[in-house]
Amino acid sequence: MEIGFLGLGIMGKAMSINLLRHGFKVTVWNRTLSKCDELVEHGASIGETPAAVIKKCKYTIAMLSDPSAALSVIFDKDGVLEQISNGKGYIDMSTVDDDTSLKISEAIKAKGGDFLEAPVSGSKKPAEDGQLVILAAGDKALYDEVLPAFDVLGKKSFYLGEVGNGAKMKLVVNMIMGSMMNAFSEGLTLAERSGLNPATLLDVLDLGAISNAMFKMKGPTMLKNSYSPAFPLKHQQKDMRLALALGDENAVSMPVAAAANEVILFHNIFRCQKNQTNGQYFFSSNFQVNKDETVFFYLIFFLCLMTPP
């Protein structure tokens, strides 16, 4: 099976290597073409432009950094639209919003192409191990055809119906996670300040029914105050906000998520202030968690400030 692959960032590189390892023929393209060289060593061909990749391959996967990059490979000169046509399928696995997905879908379909949005859960490690979770939505026939590729890339893929549902599913999951991480932060803070050892709380939680990988992974680093502050927190706040907006549209009352959102927003404000004062406090490697996380890093931070160690 021949597959085009647009975008060789951390995720795209791992995913395309995975496909090559499993016997797929892969034609890659990246904005900075030099990044393609390593893939060539693994057996990939190079396409000079997105259009060239589309022309050559029946199926093309895109894994781009953000909505503007996702739109750019479609609509710009030498972009996907110039070559997409009847019988060709385009699978966008980037994490983009609803609207971006719909815009791309409409453009592709207007040219006769088939389209799937297929955002993933999981970051670098799962991408390398083929352990992503794939949330696909759009043309069911295309989904069925590219299932062999999804089987290589992920441990599980879901077909969720119409375009937009992939993005929505991610919002719902992220919203639950955002509220949970806030609840977790509140609990750690409460433990600490009421005279309990928060490290013991982590142990107790880990033995109970709500034990989960996220608490396990982030709890200990939270207690160490060792975060890497690279991630733009605004992105996480945006996810919570979009989920709340989805609730507004569908008349769903979500007071817990709303409270969590305002907390994140508040810390965002402080973040700005922190930047001004060159403060070090937020950190971490896990992408998804990074977003969610800021909340509690800050809570932790002021906990530490507040409480005699």
Add this chain to the structure above:
Amino acid sequence: MEIGFLGLGIMGKAMSINLLRHGFKVTVWNRTLSKCDELVEHGASIGETPAAVIKKCKYTIAMLSDPSAALSVIFDKDGVLEQISNGKGYIDMSTVDDDTSLKISEAIKAKGGDFLEAPVSGSKKPAEDGQLVILAAGDKALYDEVLPAFDVLGKKSFYLGEVGNGAKMKLVVNMIMGSMMNAFSEGLTLAERSGLNPATLLDVLDLGAISNAMFKMKGPTMLKNSYSPAFPLKHQQKDMRLALALGDENAVSMPVAAAANEVILFHNIFRCQKNQTNGQYFFSSNFQVNKDETVFFYLIFFLCLMTPP
């Protein structure tokens, strides 16, 4: 090692049998003495009164149904206080509030006895399997001495410092769980109402970093609307409220828990109303409301999980 055991409810019975199986000599007492017979078959001796048990045994464990029962075995005629003295240890494993624990602790210590509060996580099954989680606080020396018994009763025991910390730790855990179950309910409702299949949401959650036993166990039944509404929800609301009060005392801002608490309170109100009007309201076919209501059925659930009945 000889151990007294007061209270042979579901939990107490399982725990004392466990001790007998592992070679402890156990003298049991129960308000309804006939309940002791089964234990005798397993090799236990009987004490006619709490005082008699204390007199006979160096260490006595209590596992009673509620604060008033826990106070009664101490202060009533033929109670613990009549025989507790220097060199004797009393371990209360009932789930009681902070104040009750302190009252018992002070009375025991005034007589020269040693005291541990040691509430547990886990219900009947873990009690039978010796898989409880024990949250002990009080006299450290006593803790060290009865560790062999704790090792039999639980998969893990924690020493948490001064009396009251066991109750506090349970509150913190329950608060996190209460907020989480609210976040989960919001997510299920949002999924359903925005056109996603909530069963798929469960699958997606289960593959991610926040997968946990509670979501796994309760999610599917929530989607079937099969709840057993028997539990007095006020108890759960009280736990959230006590955690918030603990936050108030210690100047911890917990907006997510506060929002969750008000949701539970609101459904409480409606629940009452439903009872009055014999209404189908919350068990009607309207999915959303049922989902909202799940919040408290599942809060109920985890309370059951956590608290010996």
Add this chain to the structure above:
Amino acid sequence: MEIGFLGLGIMGKAMSINLLRHGFKVTVWNRTLSKCDELVEHGASIGETPAAVIKKCKYTIAMLSDPSAALSVIFDKDGVLEQISNGKGYIDMSTVDDDTSLKISEAIKAKGGDFLEAPVSGSKKPAEDGQLVILAAGDKALYDEVLPAFDVLGKKSFYLGEVGNGAKMKLVVNMIMGSMMNAFSEGLTLAERSGLNPATLLDVLDLGAISNAMFKMKGPTMLKNSYSPAFPLKHQQKDMRLALALGDENAVSMPVAAAANEVILFHNIFRCQKNQTNGQYFFSSNFQVNKDETVFFYLIFFLCLMTPP
């Protein structure tokens, strides 16, 4: 001074009569032209189309029912754009959102015209009495020129800077009011359920520093449970939501407004359910629920106050 006037609904009619009374020459247009006749009796001329009005008058005021009507008189055939030009000013006093205002502003300015958005606080009575509050934004020079008209129409007019600020100011005011009415409802419910007479609470409030016309007007009717539930509550919820979105954009944390928004949303849901099941639920004799529901009847109310019908 000659002024064009587009839209003779309840508000527009009262406003144009007011202008005529104070000696302005007014040329009116209305979608249903027959409505212009009454104005002619007061001395107005008639314009056959929006374009005709613009052609004739240096300044034209519009007072239309909603964003789509506001856009329609601009962009449709025989619309404002066909005649607007250098030296002509267009003042839109309709209540529309930010985006609509900007769209109109850009179209007018592209043709060389000047533009003011100028939404008002106050409904029929203040419109008749020239007691509106005018929130103007856009071309400062135009504002200064039409001040004599504003002086007739309102008791006070504000120049708020760039286009969009009028709509924003209304959102902020409505948000504060929405939170206040929720706080008021909570207080009435708490009084009632904790054994106080809520009517006495109204008296006590009225003697204190937070006494205000809204509480005074709505309190007594709330206690009588006499609401007219005709208003589409979604509109109010939308205002709260837009204010929260404005907060999101500007990194302002507003937990109180967020909580209020979710309450309104929740009652919205129940309202729908009631409709489906034809239930008396919220209009039942149960005081508490009625009181809770008041939240939105009173949000409705203030929307009515604020928005020309």
Add this chain to the structure above:
Amino acid sequence: MEIGFLGLGIMGKAMSINLLRHGFKVTVWNRTLSKCDELVEHGASIGETPAAVIKKCKYTIAMLSDPSAALSVIFDKDGVLEQISNGKGYIDMSTVDDDTSLKISEAIKAKGGDFLEAPVSGSKKPAEDGQLVILAAGDKALYDEVLPAFDVLGKKSFYLGEVGNGAKMKLVVNMIMGSMMNAFSEGLTLAERSGLNPATLLDVLDLGAISNAMFKMKGPTMLKNSYSPAFPLKHQQKDMRLALALGDENAVSMPVAAAANEVILFHNIFRCQKNQTNGQYFFSSNFQVNKDETVFFYLIFFLCLMTPP
């Protein structure tokens, strides 16, 4: 009419002078007896102890600084209980909590005396002008008998039923006010950060249906960032918390008040931080933060309004 008066703080002094001016015979007592001298100039007699005052007068009013002072004049040596008896009435106008009121009530009644709790709204100025608002509860007959005194002290008095209702009514009012001041602060912040002039917002609010003395008085000073941070904020937070607890007891869901409470709590924490680190953080030039902080300065303010110092 002869009246005893215990407590000559700012409030008590103004009140007893008022009574003297209106022809009442007043016997005063104060812990620091020298404070009685000024009252003697106005015609008062002195009682050497609370017991002496009670012995001399059929009716005695107390206006003390806090619950512990209120309890002390009752239960200490030479206290009220030593002389209170059948036919004597005791009116406690101090601001105390529910429990304190009940404790005093029970002690008085056990001795055969009559009791009223009668906390007031209004501070020094209204006390001097006889413009207090009196929230009385307890013995109705005693209320009717001392009405002439209440008429002199206040512009309005309410009889609220059983003891405890006076305290509850104050909690409800303070809760509404607390939420309102939070909503107001959010609105000011939102205005400022979204490019509006918050001073204009004040003007717009003042022309609308929610215009009130509190916004009018505090708005301008909030914009000037001139606060006097002297007040122990914990007291205000306690009022919100007690109101929420009252809601918990009575199954009233109050999400808006809960959100407001957590905001106050949060700023409390930061306030502590500032003190410890002598930081410019919250008093920095960053407008937003200052505005957020206003929340509690203004909560402070209304507490001052409400509570005799």
